[in-house]
Amino acid sequence: MSQTQQHESSSGLATIIASSSVGTLIEWYDFYIFGSLAKEISTQFFPSDNPTAAFLSTLATFAAGFIVRPFGALFFGRLGDIVGRKYTFLVTLLLMGGATFAIGLIPGYKTIGALAPILVLTLRLLQGLAIGGEYGGAATYVAEHSPVDKRGFWTSWIQITATVGLFVSLMVILLCRNSMSKEAFADWGWRVPFWLSILMVGISIVIRLRMNESPLFAKLKSEGKTVTNPLAESFGKKENFKMVLLALFGAICGQGVVWYTGQFYIMNFIKGSCAVEAAQAETWVGIALLLATPFFVVFATLSDKIGRKWIMLAGLALAVFTTKPIFQKVNAVTSPKNKTEVADKMVAAPAAVKPDAKNPLDMISKTDTTRFYTDGTSFKTTTEITIFADSTKKAAKPKVTKVVTLGASNKWSVIGLVFLLVLYATMAYGPVAAFLVELFPTRIRYTSMSLPYHIGNGVFGGLVPFIGALLVEYSPTKDIYAGLDYPIGVAALCLVIGIFFLPNNVNNVDEA
Amino acid sequence: MDIIKKIIGVLCMLIAPTAAYLLTTNGIAKIAAADAANKTNATTQWTILILIFLPVMAGLFLFGLYGAKGEYSEEIK
Numbered sequence: 001m002s003q004t005q006q007h008e009s010s011s012g013l014a015t016i017i018a019s020s021s022v023g024t025l026i027e028w029y030d031f032y033i034f035g036s037l038a039k040e041i042s043t044q045f046f047p048s049d050n051p052t053a054a055f056l057s058t059l060a061t062f063a064a065g066f067i068v069r070p071f072g073a074l075f076f077g078r079l080g081d082i083v084g085r086k087y088t089f090l091v092t093l094l095l096m097g098g099a100t101f102a103i104g105l106i107p108g109y110k111t112i113g114a115l116a117p118i119l120v121l122t123l124r125l126l127q128g129l130a131i132g133g134e135y136g137g138a139a140t141y142v143a144e145h146s147p148v149d150k151r152g153f154w155t156s157w158i159q160i161t162a163t164v165g166l167f168v169s170l171m172v173i174l175l176c177r178n179s180m181s182k183e184a185f186a187d188w189g190w191r192v193p194f195w196l197s198i199l200m201v202g203i204s205i206v207i208r209l210r211m212n213e214s215p216l217f218a219k220l221k222s223e224g225k226t227v228t229n230p231l232a233e234s235f236g237k238k239e240n241f242k243m244v245l246l247a248l249f250g251a252i253c254g255q256g257v258v259w260y261t262g263q264f265y266i267m268n269f270i271k272g273s274c275a276v277e278a279a280q281a282e283t284w285v286g287i288a289l290l291l292a293t294p295f296f297v298v299f300a301t302l303s304d305k306i307g308r309k310w311i312m313l314a315g316l317a318l319a320v321f322t323t324k325p326i327f328q329k330v331n332a333v334t335s336p337k338n339k340t341e342v343a344d345k346m347v348a349a350p351a352a353v354k355p356d357a358k359n360p361l362d363m364i365s366k367t368d369t370t371r372f373y374t375d376g377t378s379f380k381t382t383t384e385i386t387i388f389a390d391s392t393k394k395a396a397k398p399k400v401t402k403v404v405t406l407g408a409s410n411k412w413s414v415i416g417l418v419f420l421l422v423l424y425a426t427m428a429y430g431p432v433a434a435f436l437v438e439l440f441p442t443r444i445r446y447t448s449m450s451l452p453y454h455i456g457n458g459v460f461g462g463l464v465p466f467i468g469a470l471l472v473e474y475s476p477t478k479d480i481y482a483g484l485d486y487p488i489g490v491a492a493l494c495l496v497i498g499i500f501f502l503p504n505n506v507n508n509v510d511e512a
Numbered sequence: 513m514d515i516i517k518k519i520i521g522v523l524c525m526l527i528a529p530t531a532a533y534l535l536t537t538n539g540i541a542k543i544a545a546a547d548a549a550n551k552t553n554a555t556t557q558w559t560i561l562i563l564i565f566l567p568v569m570a571g572l573f574l575f576g577l578y579g580a581k582g583e584y585s586e587e588i589k
Contacts, residue, residue, distance in 0.1 A: 059556060066564050242583060245575040249524070459564055466557070493527070497575075500516050501584050 019207040021157045023093050024138040026200045028165025030100040031131045033193045040190035044108040045117045056117040064128035069458035072132020077447035081230035086213045089137030096130035097201025099123040104194025136450030139433035144214035155433035156300030216442045230447040250502045252456025254494025255428040257487035258319040260461040262421035273480040274334040275402040288415045292422035296430040303431035307504035315427025316495040333413045339373035361389035376407025514585045521579025528573035
C-alpha cells in the first residue's frame with residue numbers, strides 16, 4: 001500500500017482537520033482570555049498592595065508562558081510518542097478546558113484570601129502546560145493524516161488557530177462587555193468567557209474521541225517500532241539533537257519574534273508610543289489580522305510546491321529590512337505633529353478640582369485640552385496636578401495623558417501597514433508545522449518538534465513586548481524604535497543561519 | 513558553503529556567551545535595584561528571564577560548536 005493510499009479521502013481529511021483545528025483554536029482561546037482579562041483578574045485575585053499576591057501575579061504571567069510551555073512540550077511530547085497522538089492531545093484539551101473553567105469559578109481575594117491567587121496561579125500553570133502539549137500533537141496528527149504532497153496546506157489550518165483563537169477571545173470579551181454594565185463586568189461578567197470555554201471544550205472532546213489514531217503512528221506501534229524513551233532519543237542522540245537546535249535557531253526563534261511583533265508589539269506601539277485610543281487601535285489591528293489570516297494557508301500551500309525554506313526565510317528577510325520603516329511610517333501617520341491643526345476649534349476645559357481618592361486632604365486639579373486637525377483627527381491632553389495639603393511638601397510632577405483619535409482618512413494607511421507586518425508573520429509561520437514535521441522521524445516527532453516550537457514562540461516571541469519596553473527604557477534618548485532591535489536582531493541571526501543551514505524540504509520525510 | 517557554515521558556527525559560539533553575560537549582569541543589577549526598592553515583581557521577572565535564557569544560550573553555543581566542527585556540513589535530507 002502506498003503512503004498516499006494510506007491517507008484519508010479529502011472529505012475524511014477535512015473532518016480530521018476541522019476537529020483538530022477547532023480543539024487547538026479553543027486551547028488558544030483559553031490561553032489568551034487570561035491575558036486579555038489581565039486587568040480584571042488582577043483586581044479580583046492579585047491586589048497590588050499585597051506583595052505576595054503581586055509575586056504570584058508575575059509568576060502567573062511569566063512562568064506560564066516562558067517556563068511551563070516548554071515543559072508541557074517535553075511532558076506531552078514524550079507521552080505522544082509513547083502512547084499516541086490522539087489520546088495525548090485529548091488530555092491537553094481536557095486539562096486546558098478544566099483549568100480555564102475552574103479559573104472562572106474561584107472566589108476572589110476578598111472572599112478566600114491568599115488561597116485565591118494560589119489557585120489561579122496553579123490553574124494558569126496547568127494552562128501553560130496544556131498549550132505546550134497541544135500544538136505539537138495537533139500538527140503531528142494532521143500531518144500524519146495528510147497526503148505527503150499537501151502537508152503544508154492541511155497543516156496550515158492548525159497554523160491559523162493561534163491568530164483566530166486570539167481574535168475569538170477578543171470578540172467574546174467584547175460581546176460580554178457590551179452586554180452588561182461596566183460594574184457588572186468587573187464584578188462577575190469577566191468570568192463568562194471562562195465558563196463558555198467548557199461548552200466549547202466539551203463539544204471538541206466528543207469530536208476528538210471519535211477520531212482515529214494517526215495512521216503513521218498506528219503503523220509504527222503495530223510494528224513495535226515506537227521508542228520507549230523519546231526524550232533520550234530526541235535530545236540524547238546527537239543526530240536528532242542537532243536538528244532540534246537547527247529548527248530552533250534556523251527557523252523558529254525568528255518566526256516567533258516576527259509573529260509577536262506583527263500581532264502584539266505593534267498593538268502596544270500604536271496604543272503606547274503613538275497614544276492612539278485603545279478601542280480604535282484594537283479595531284484597526286483586528287481588521288488587519290482578519291485580512292492577513294488567509295495568507296497562512298496561501299503561503300503554506302505554496303510551500304508544498306516550492307519548499308518551506310525560502311518562504312519562511314523571505315518572511316524573515318522582509319521583516320528584518322522593513323519592520324523599522326513600517327513602525328516609523330505608523331508613527332508618522334498617527335502623530336498630530338504631522339497634521340494641520342484647526343486652531344479655532346481647540347477646546348480647553350476649565351480646570352476641575354477634586355479631592356485625591358487616596359488622600360482626601362490633597363486635591364487634584366485636572367485640565368483637558370482637545371485639539372482638532374483637518375483630517376478629522378483629535379488630540380486630547382489631560383494634565384493632572386496634585387496640590388498637597390501640606391504646603392511644605394515638594395510639588396508633584398504633573399501627570400500628562402495623551403489620547404489621539406485618528407480621523408477616518410488614516411484608517412486604511414494604518415491597517416495597510418499593520419497588514420504588511422502580519423503578512424510577514426504568515427510567510428514565516430504558515431509552513432512551520434509542515435517544516436517541523438518533515439524534519440523529524442515519526443517515532444520522536446511529537447517530542448522533537450514541540451520543544452523548539454515553544455522555546456521559539458513562547459520564549460523568544462513571548463518576550464518581544466517585555467524586552468522591547470526594556471530596550472526603550474535603556475536607550476539614552478528613550479528612542480521609541482529601540483525596542484525593535486531585539487526582534488530584528490533575532491530574526492536577522494535566524495535568517496543567516498537559515499539561509500546556510502536549513503534544508504529546503506518539499507515533502508521529504510522519514511516515516512519511521 | 514562549508515567554510516561559511518563554520519564561520520557562522522564560530523559567530524554563534526561568540527554571540528551565546530556574550531548574550532548570556534550581558535543578560536546576567538544586567539539582570540543582577542536590575543534585581544539588586546528592585547530589591548532595594550522592594551519591588552518583588554521585577555526580581556521575579558528577571559530571575560525567570562535569566563533562568564530560561566541561560567540554557568537557551570547554551571543551546572546556541574552548542575549549535576555553533578556543531579557548526580564550527582562541520583557537523584552540519586553533510587547534505588541534510
